[in-house]
Amino acid sequence: MSRGGSGFWAGELDGLVGRDVTLGMLRDLLDSGSRTAVVTGIPGAGKTSVLSVAARACAAEGRLVLPFTCHDSDRDLAFGMLVDLLSVAPGAEKVLDLVLPTAARPVAVDPLRLRLEALGWLERTSEAQPLVLIVDDTQWCDESSLSVLGFLAHRLTGSHASVLVAVRGDVPPEPLRRHPQVRLPPLADADARALLRRAGLQLDVLALPSVLDRAAGNPLALLELGRAAAGAGIEAVPSSVETAFGEQLARLPAATRRVLLLAAAGDGDLRVLGGRSTRTSCSTP
Numbered sequence: 001m002s003r004g005g006s007g008f009w010a011g012e013l014d015g016l017v018g019r020d021v022t023l024g025m026l027r028d029l030l031d032s033g034s035r036t037a038v039v040t041g042i043p044g045a046g047k048t049s050v051l052s053v054a055a056r057a058c059a060a061e062g063r064l065v066l067p068f069t070c071h072d073s074d075r076d077l078a079f080g081m082l083v084d085l086l087s088v089a090p091g092a093e094k095v096l097d098l099v100l101p102t103a104a105r106p107v108a109v110d111p112l113r114l115r116l117e118a119l120g121w122l123e124r125t126s127e128a129q130p131l132v133l134i135v136d137d138t139q140w141c142d143e144s145s146l147s148v149l150g151f152l153a154h155r156l157t158g159s160h161a162s163v164l165v166a167v168r169g170d171v172p173p174e175p176l177r178r179h180p181q182v183r184l185p186p187l188a189d190a191d192a193r194a195l196l197r198r199a200g201l202q203l204d205v206l207a208l209p210s211v212l213d214r215a216a217g218n219p220l221a222l223l224e225l226g227r228a229a230a231g232a233g234i235e236a237v238p239s240s241v242e243t244a245f246g247e248q249l250a251r252l253p254a255a256t257r258r259v260l261l262l263a264a265a266g267d268g269d270l271r272v273l274g275g276r277s278t279r280t281s282c283s284t285p
């Protein structure tokens, strides 16, 4: 039975409010059954924050933590996530060789051999030291890596390896759909108020209920709407997080906005900024 997020798993150690039940569930899932847990939630619900508490707690308990964050701009790169993860994983050179194309072998590998080698590596490594793979933003994981991750996650029962992933939205990607899912619900009213207090946001008696109402228990929305309204009153409460971000952008100098626009157009590849930002003739206001 879960003991809630206590000891190393207390969210409070990282400034998190209202997630101790969730953290306790994750700790128990990583230790038992399929040893895999999938955290789901809308943008800003706190998935990355929860994963970061879990990573700290797992490391404090003596596990080897292998964390990875997927990026939208890399989702079309076959085995992109796996290559990045294995590049920093101890003793994974042989598996990495299988997915890195060479002049002699331009095409990737026998899929079954790759999966068995990866599983062998995971089992050997976790015998020496319990380990956990932590993958954030899995909605952006390339399909070939995801398929390998799913294969591994289905074969961890009885081992000392665990897998913890986070996914935006309600529906995990197919290879991870049959594992226990932990949804991040909206924060309760008392926790939402505690979050605002801890962030040092002073809201007047009219602005506070408006922020609580519009944020609907979403931590990111509480912080962004709270920051916009702090010291300014109810008229300053943005209608949504998007509006709050829009207002912040509008206050930036035009040149800074142009650079941000270029960076966004580059789909995460900041090389587009090289030497172009000063020459561009963007017609943004």
Ligand SMILES: Nc1ncnc2c1ncn2[C@@H]1O[C@H](COP(=O)(O)OP(=O)(O)OP(=O)(O)O)[C@@H](O)[C@H]1O
Pocket: 015, 016, 017, 018, 019, 041, 042, 043, 044, 045, 046, 047, 048, 049, 050, 168, 195, 219, 220, 223
């Ligand atoms: N329980 C919490 N207590 C205090 N602050 C929190 C809590 N959860 C999240 N936050 C804060 O809210 C913001 C958004 O959290 P986070 O980045 O973890 O959300 P997310 O679900 O990963 O969002 P995304 O889908 O965009 O990746 C961060 O600034 C984080 O520090």
Ligand SMILES: [Mg+2]
Pocket: 047, 048, 049, 136, 137
């Ligand atoms: Mg996140």
